[in-house]
Amino acid sequence: QSALTQPASVSGSPGQSITISCTGASTDIGTYDLVSWYQQHPGKVPKLMIYEDRKRPSGVSNRFSGSKSGNTASLTISGLQAEDEADYYCCSYAGDNTFVFGTGTKVTVL
Amino acid sequence: QVQLVQSGAEVKKPGSSVKVSCKASGGTFSTHSISWVRQAPGQGLEWMGGIIPIFGTPTNGQKFQGRLTITTDDSTSTAYMELSSLTSEDTAVYYCARDQGSFGSATGFDHWGQGTLVIVSS
Numbered sequence: 001q002s003a004l005t006q007p008a009s010v011s012g013s014p015g016q017s018i019t020i021s022c023t024g025a026s027t028d029i030g031t032y033d034l035v036s037w038y039q040q041h042p043g044k045v046p047k048l049m050i051y052e053d054r055k056r057p058s059g060v061s062n063r064f065s066g067s068k069s070g071n072t073a074s075l076t077i078s079g080l081q082a083e084d085e086a087d088y089y090c091c092s093y094a095g096d097n098t099f100v101f102g103t104g105t106k107v108t109v110l
Numbered sequence: 111q112v113q114l115v116q117s118g119a120e121v122k123k124p125g126s127s128v129k130v131s132c133k134a135s136g137g138t139f140s141t142h143s144i145s146w147v148r149q150a151p152g153q154g155l156e157w158m159g160g161i162i163p164i165f166g167t168p169t170n171g172q173k174f175q176g177r178l179t180i181t182t183d184d185s186t187s188t189a190y191m192e193l194s195s196l197t198s199e200d201t202a203v204y205y206c207a208r209d210q211g212s213f214g215s216a217t218g219f220d221h222w223g224q225g226t227l228v229i230v231s232s
Contacts (some may be wrong), residue, residue, distance in 0.1 A: 001172060003154070036218035037154070044204065045225060046147075046155065051218030057210075089155050091214040097160060097169040099145065104154035 001060040004090055004102035011108040016070045019076040020105045022090035023071060025038055032079070034093035037066060037075045049088075050075060077107070085109045111150030112137040114223035121229045124161050127194040132224045139187040140164040141212040145219060146180060146191045159205075161189065162214050194232045203227050216228040 001082035005023040012018040024037065031033055035053045038046040048057050063078045073092070077084055084101060090102035115133040132144065145160035159170040161180045168180035179192040189206055203225040211217035 003156075018221070032216070033217045038219070038230070041185075046207075046219070048199045048218045048220045051210070051220075057220060059202070087154075091155075091157070091219075097143070098213055099157040099160070099172060099216070101155040101157055110197075 001093055001098065002029075003101045004092060004100055006088075006090060006102040006105045008103070009106045009108065012077075012080045013100045013110045014080055014082065016080050017076060018080060018107065020075045020077075020088055020090075020107070021107045022073040022075070022092075024073070024092055024100070025071055028071075028094040029068065029073055030090040031095070032093045033068070035066065035068060035073040036088045037064075037073075039084075039086050039089065040089065045052055046089065080109055082109050111112050112208065112221045114208060114221055115208060116204075116223035116226045118214045119229070121231065122133075122196050124197055124230055124232055126196055126212040127192055128196060128200075128227075129190055129192040130206075130228070132189040132191070134187040134189070134208070138212075139182075140195050141182055143209040143214050143216075144180075144182070144189040145207050145209070147207055147219075149185075149205070149225075150199070153202075158191070158193075163189070164213075177179050193228075196198050196228075200227065201216040201230050 037050040054066040161168040163182040206223040207219035210220035
C-alpha cells in the first residue's frame with residue numbers, strides 16, 4: 001500500500017485560507033468515505049481534526065473543513081492563525097481493516 | 111476520559127525484537143480498534159497494523175507481514191506491539207491510537223498514546 005500523496009509544504013499569511021490536497025487511489029480514498037486528517041505540532045502527539053471526509057470532532061475549530069472529490073481529499077484551513085503552523089497528515093481506510101497515511105504537509109504561517 | 115499510556119523507551123540491537131505496551135483507561139476497551147503507528151525521525155506517520163480486541167484477530171500492513179505481532183490482554187485493557195528482526199530503519203517513535211468508532215468503523219483515531227521511542231543500534 002503506497003502512501004497517499006500530499007504537498008510537502010503549504011504556506012499562507014494570517015487570515016488567509018489554505019488548502020492541503022491528499023491524493024490516493026480508487027482502492028482507498030475513491031472507495032471509502034473514511035478520510036481523516038491529523039494535526040501534529042513538533043514533538044507532540046497527532047490530533048484528530050477531521051473524520052469521515054468532512055466531519056469535525058467536538059472542540060475542533062470550524063476554521064478546519066474537509067472535502068473530497070474522486071480519489072483526492074482536501075483539508076482547508078480558513079482564517080489562518082499562527083497556532084495552525086504544524087504538520088498535517090491525511091489518512092484513509094483502505095479496506096480489510098487497513099489504513100494508509102499521507103506523506104504529510106508542513107504548514108507555515110508567514 | 112480515555113487515556114492510552116505506553117511503556118518506556120527502548121534501545122535494541124539489530125536482529126532483536128521489541129515489545130511495546132499500550133494500557134487503556136476510561137471508555138470501553140474491547141470494542142474500539144487499536145492501531146499502531148510509527149514515525150521515524152523527521153519523517154511522516156506510518157500505519158503498521160491494528161486489532162479490535164473483542165475479535166482478537168490482528169491486521170498487519172503488508173510492509174510488516176511476518177515480523178509484526180499485535181495482541182491484547184482484555185483483563186488489563188492493554189494492547190501490545192512486538193516487532194522482530196529489527197534494523198536501524200526501525201528506529202522511530204511508536205504510537206498506539208484508538209479508533210473513536212466501534213467494531214472497526216474506521217472513523218478516525220481520536221486518542222493516542224504518548225509515544226514510545228525505539229532506538230535500534232549496535
